[in-house]
Structures are given as C-alpha cells and as structure tokens.
Amino acid sequence: MSELKFIFTGPPGVGKSTAIAAVSEFAPVVTDVLATDELSDIKAQTTAALDFGEITLDDGEKVRLYGTPGQRRFSFMWEILIEGGLGLVILVDNSRPDPLADLDIYLENFSGFIRDTGAVIGVTRMESHPQPDLDDFAAHLERHGLALPVLEVDIRRREDVVQLLDVLMMTCEPA
Amino acid sequence: MVRRITLGACGLDENDRLVLQSLINILELRSEVRWDFSSEGPGEISIVDLDSESGRRLWGELCRQPERVAIAYGGQAEDAAYRLEKPLRSRSVLQLLQDISRERYVTEAESGEGQSGPATAELSGKQFFQQLIDLFESGTWALRDGDRMLLIDGPRKRAWLRGPVDVLAGMARKSFARLQVLPIEAAALETAARSLDPISAPALIWYFARHHSLALQADLANRRYRLRRWPNLRQLGAGPDDARFCALLSRRWIAFTDLELVAGTRDAIGLLNALAAIGLLQVRPEERNPATAGTVVSGGLFSRIRKRLGVGA
Numbered sequence: 124m125s126e127l128k129f130i131f132t133g134p135p136g137v138g139k140s141t142a143i144a145a146v147s148e149f150a151p152v153v154t155d156v157l158a159t160d161e162l163s164d165i166k167a168q169t170t171a172a173l174d175f176g177e178i179t180l181d182d183g184e185k186v187r188l189y190g191t192p193g194q195r196r197f198s199f200m201w202e203i204l205i206e207g208g209l210g211l212v213i214l215v216d217n218s219r220p221d222p223l224a225d226l227d228i229y230l231e232n233f234s235g236f237i238r239d240t241g242a243v244i245g246v247t248r249m250e251s252h253p254q255p256d257l258d259d260f261a262a263h264l265e266r267h268g269l270a271l272p273v274l275e276v277d278i279r280r281r282e283d284v285v286q287l288l289d290v291l292m293m294t295c296e297p298a
Numbered sequence: 299m300v301r302r303i304t305l306g307a308c309g310l311d312e313n314d315r316l317v318l319q320s321l322i323n324i325l326e327l328r329s330e331v332r333w334d335f336s337s338e339g340p341g342e343i344s345i346v347d348l349d350s351e352s353g354r355r356l357w358g359e360l361c362r363q364p365e366r367v368a369i370a371y372g373g374q375a376e377d378a379a380y381r382l383e384k385p386l387r388s389r390s391v392l393q394l395l396q397d398i399s400r401e402r403y404v405t406e407a408e409s410g411e412g413q414s415g416p417a418t419a420e421l422s423g424k425q426f427f428q429q430l431i432d433l434f435e436s437g438t439w440a441l442r443d444g445d446r447m448l449l450i451d452g453p454r455k456r457a458w459l460r461g462p463v464d465v466l467a468g469m470a471r472k473s474f475a476r477l478q479v480l481p482i483e484a485a486a487l488e489t490a491a492r493s494l495d496p497i498s499a500p501a502l503i504w505y506f507a508r509h510h511s512l513a514l515q516a517d518l519a520n521r522r523y524r525l526r527r528w529p530n531l532r533q534l535g536a537g538p539d540d541a542r543f544c545a546l547l548s549r550r551w552i553a554f555t556d557l558e559l560v561a562g563t564r565d566a567i568g569l570l571n572a573l574a575a576i577g578l579l580q581v582r583p584e585e586r587n588p589a590t591a592g593t594v595v596s597g598g599l600f601s602r603i604r605k606r607l608g609v610g611a
C-alpha cells in the first residue's frame with residue numbers, strides 16, 4: 124500500500140518545520156545542518172534532507188507530513204519526496220525580497236504534482252510585511268492560469284496549519 | 299409627460315440580455331426618460347448583435363426606419379451611427395444610451411435642466427442588489443431607508459455605512475423594498491462620511507450577495523462553475539467555510555449539485571452569487587451527462603483526516 128503524505132515546501136526559513144510540528148503527533152524528525160550560505164544570517168541551521176511528522180487515523184493508518192529542504196541545492200530531493208503525495212502546501216515568506224519570485228520557483232518545480240493533485244499557498248509574516256497582498260498573489264497565480272487558494276497564515280498556530288490542510292483537501296476532492 | 303423608450307435586444311445571447319436588463323434599472327435613475335426592455339426584438343433603440351444571424355438579418359431593416367435607432371454590437375457595419383464593442387461594459391452602455399436619449403427624445407422642457415430634485419426609486423431587493431453593483435461603476439450616491447444609510451463612492455470603490463455591518467443584513471432582506479437612491483455631490487459625501495464606518499466595495503458586494511438568498515444566475519442547476527481567480531477572503535470578511543467551498547471551485551468545473559452537496563443549498567447559492575458579483579466566477583453550461591453530476595464526494599480518506607485534525611468533514 125502506498126504511503127499517504129502531504130508535502131510542505133517553501134524557501135529556507137519560511138517555517139516548514141514549525142508548520143509540521145504544529146500538527147504532527149510527535150516532534151518532527153528534522154535533519155538539520157549548519158547553514159553555511161546567506162541563510163546563516165537569519166537561521167543557524169537549515170533542513171538538509173527533510174522534515175518528517177505524522178498523524179494517525181482512527182483505523183491506525185498513518186498520514187505523513189514531509190517538509191522539503193528549502194535550499195535549491197537540495198532540489199534533487201523534491202522529486203523523491205512528492206512521489207505518491209496527496210497534495211502540496213507551499214509556504215511563502217512575505218518578508219523576503221521577492222515573495223512572488225519565490226512562489227514561481229515552487230510552481231515551476233512542482234507543476235506536474237500540482238496539476239495531478241492540488242496545492243494551497245500559505246503566506247507568512249504578512250502582519251509585518253503586508254506587500255504583496257493576497258490580491259497580488261491571486262493575480263500572479265491567475266497569470267499562470269491558476270486559481271490556487273492563497274491564505275494568510277501564522278504557521279505557529281495549529282488552527283492555521285489545519286486550515287491549510289483542510290483547504291488543500293478540498294482542492295483535491297475527486298470529481 | 300415623461301417619455302417612455304423601449305430598448306430592444308436583437309440577436310444577443312442570454313448573458314448579454316441579462317446585463318442589459320439590469321442596466322435598465324440604472325438608466326431609470328440616471329436619465330430623464332422611462333425605459334422598458336424587450337429581450338427578443340427591436341424597440342425605439344435596439345442593440346443588434348452583428349455576430350448573430352438574426353441580428354444581421356434585422357440590421358438592414360432597422361437602419362431603413364428613421365424613427366428607430368440601431369446600435370451595432372460586434373461584427374462589421376460601416377453604416378453604423380452608434381456602436382458598442384464586445385464584451386458589454388456597463389459604463390459604455392449607460393453613457394451611450396443616455397446620450398442617445400438626450401439627443402433624440404428629451405426636449406429642453408422635459409429635461410428639467412436647472413431644476414433640482416434627486417432621482418428617487420423604489421426597488422425590490424433583487425433589483426437593489428444588481429443596481430448596487432452598477433452604482434460602483436461611477437458616481438457618488440446616498441442610499442437611504444429610514445435610519446439606514448449607505449454612501450457610495452463609485453470611482454474610489456468605497457462605501458460608508460451608518461451603523462455596524464449588521465445594518466446590511468436588514469438591507470439585504472427581501473422586505474427591503476422602499477429605498478431612496480440619491481446622487482450626492484462628492485464634497486457632500488466626504489462630509490457625510492466622516493462619522494460613518496468605511497467598508498470596501500468588494501466587501502460590501504460580497505456581503506450582500508453572500509447573505510442574500512436570491513440567485514443571480516437564472517438556472518443554477520444546469521451550469522458548471524469554476525474560479526477565475528482566488529478571492530481575497532480576508533478583505534471580503536469571508537469565513538473559513540467560504541475558503542473551503544472556494545477551494546472546491548479552484549481546480550475544476552463543479553456542478554451546482556456537487557457544491558450544494560458539500561455546502562448546502564443556501565450557502566451554495568450565496569457563494570456563487572458572491573463570486574459572480576465580484577467577477578471571479580466562470581460559468582459554462584452543464585454537459586448533458588447526468589453521470590458527471592453529484593460525483594464530488596467528501597472522500598473517505600480526507601474525511602478521516604479531517605476528523606483526526608478536528609475540522610468539519
């Protein structure tokens with residue numbers, strides 16, 4: 124039987140590990156290494172392989188939550204992680220210099236997976252960095268021919284992460 | 299005596315006819331004549347779709363009748379004195395019809411130029427909603443119903459409300475039939491708005507459409523729906539359920555019955571109303587294949603995950 128899993132992706136430091144921790148039954152397994160590039164200014168350690176969390180359903184079945192390594196040098200891992208995935212959560216950090224360009228990286232790299240399953244976009248740190256706003260994200264997606272859900276989130280809050288997953292599942296509902 | 303003019307739609311498709319019908323209500327407020335609408339035939343003024351066979355057939359005939367005005371819509375017509383481009387734009391239609399009616403049908407005495415007196419209209423709830431959308435197209439307006447008051451700044455897409463947002467619920471009820479719609483000077487609007495609560499145009503339209511049981515789409519059951527663009531739910535003041543229902547429409551064409559299954563009839567209608575009103579909904583006719591309807595199911599796996607996460611299935 125194939126593994127049931129949701130994938131969390133986004134740029135380094137966006138909070139993928141934190142998001143998984145918010146809903147996982149156990150503290151996520153995090154494979155961090157010392158950040159040695161520009162990321163070291165904002166984050167001492169970064170995820171080298173993956174984050175891994177889990178929730179157990181009533182019948183004992185497991186649903187895994189995987190976080191991709193954020194740095195592009197680890198992008199070879201992305202294809203492996205998405206295999207058989209149920210859907211994609213893209214987290215975007217609005218405090219970074221060009222959040223829309225960040226989003227493009229993940230839309231492009233996961234385009235097939237998004238087409239085949241579904242995706243939701245969670246924008247973080249909007250309270251301190253309101254631009255681009257949610258309309259800008261939606262318009263940007265429309266230019267890509269997409270109407271993917273875009274929600275403002277605080278990934279430290281469990282209810283925000285749950286909402287992302289709930290909305291993601293709605294986009295993935297079979298028709 | 300007030301002049302009555304019939305606006306005829308010749309060869310137009312259903313969507314365009316619905317647009318024109320709703321614009322007639324606005325014209326009633328803005329012009330010095332009274333308007334009737336003929337959805338399938340010529341009037342004193344006719345909008346003729348030259349891309350349709352019936353429209354092309356009528357065009358020459360209408361042009362030979364000097365007492366009638368024919369407006370070319372789409373297609374090619376070098377002899378057209380008046381013309382509208384596709385798709386129909388409310389502002390262009392209103393402007394052209396006002397210009398023609400003033401030019402041809404209103405005498406100076408009838409126009410009442412120099413006289414004061416705001417346009418006043420009694421509208422049904424549904425008419426009100428459709429006009430509300432159009433009022434944001436241009437101009438500044440004060441809408442009154444007893445103590446309730448709504449000020450609209452069309453060009454800036456802003457509005458102000460006397461009282462909390464709940465006041466809108468009262469306005470959205472079907473019983474809200476006696477309404478004054480008054481043009482207001484921009485300066486007077488600024489003064490009146492000072493003490494009132496601001497609300498954005500999309501949020502106002504969303505609220506009305508979402509909480510109004512009237513279906514703007516004439517035949518909900520025989521169409522499929524899909525989002526053109528994800529709405530800014532935060533700005534619209536929409537709730538978590540709206541995000542879930544919109545998500546269903548975000549990736550594929552959904553039949554009304556499928557949305558109804560997940561959202562319930564009232565919310566399904568309200569949501570489609572609201573998305574259509576803010577221009578984010580795509581609509582297409584239902585394919586005549588009953589097997590494709592009613593197939594969205596809250597998948598067993600997702601239901602179990604939701605249950606585990608503690609959210610509604």
